[in-house]
Amino acid sequence: DTAVSQTPKYLVTQMGNDKSIKCEQNLGHDTMYWYKQDSKKFLKIMFSYNNKELIINETVPNRFSPKSPDKAHLNLHINSLELGDSAVYFCASSQEGSLHEQYFGPGTRLTVT
Amino acid sequence: AQSVTQPDIHITVSEGASLELRCNYSYGATPYLFWYVQSPGQGLQLLLKYFSGDTLVQGIKGFEAEFKRSQSSFNLRKPSVHWSDAAEYFCAVGARNNDMRFGAGTRLTVKP
Numbered sequence: 447d448t449a450v451s452q453t454p455k456y457l458v459t460q461m462g463n464d465k466s467i468k469c470e471q472n473l474g475h476d477t478m479y480w481y482k483q484d485s486k487k488f489l490k491i492m493f494s495y496n497n498k499e500l501i502i503n504e505t506v507p508n509r510f511s512p513k514s515p516d517k518a519h520l521n522l523h524i525n526s527l528e529l530g531d532s533a534v535y536f537c538a539s540s541q542e543g544s545l546h547e548q549y550f551g552p553g554t555r556l557t558v559t
Numbered sequence: 560a561q562s563v564t565q566p567d568i569h570i571t572v573s574e575g576a577s578l579e580l581r582c583n584y585s586y587g588a589t590p591y592l593f594w595y596v597q598s599p600g601q602g603l604q605l606l607l608k609y610f611s612g613d614t615l616v617q618g619i620k621g622f623e624a625e626f627k628r629s630q631s632s633f634n635l636r637k638p639s640v641h642w643s644d645a646a647e648y649f650c651a652v653g654a655r656n657n658d659m660r661f662g663a664g665t666r667l668t669v670k671p
Contacts, residue, residue: 487666489661490661536603550604553602
């Protein structure tokens with residue numbers, strides 16, 4: 447059983463479109479995260495979320511929004527996609543808080559043309 | 560906010576040789592330190608972590624790391640590298656506000 451899964455694995459879309467990436471974890475964790483990994487492999491946290499609190503990295507444009515229908519899911523919605531949004535997006539989960547081990551999904555490679 | 564520096568972008572070692580990957584952190588409180596490995600096309604997998612206690616921590620796949628508060632370092636070591644260790648390695652520091660900061664990564668190439 448996959449612990450943290452993401453769909454789709456690849457996403458190619460045009461500038462200006464709106465898209466979503468889905469994430470599900472079956473580990474019973476309280477906290478989920480979204481990260482962006484750029485072409486130089488630099489990994490930056492975008493959001494962390496548990497059932498109490500959403501913490502947003504202040505550098506993330508408000509075109510990006512996380513949506514959590516329940517504790518096991520944290521989807522990423524992106525509006526008005528731009529070329530610079532092309533990257534690999536990773537979902538992760540952990541027991542409450544980032545002081546615990548994070549389990550990562552396989553990533554979604556987003557290409558904006 | 561905390562930060563992490565991995566000074567080496569790319570390291571090449573021969574199979575069977577020893578390995579040390581450097582990591583320096585900056586954080587005002589007690590750091591929670593991690594090393595993750597990323598194989599090509601994969602997500603990240605935890606190798607080891609340090610929260611408190613013994614400053615030498617053992618991880619999976621024969622890796623270990625040593626926390627040195629005086630040097631603000633958390634270097635990763637392995638006595639004998641295998642070809643399957645070729646990957647990207649990330650050091651990270653966690654904070655109590657759910658913020659996790661990663662270093663820029665070190666790419667390890669293993670020569671036969």
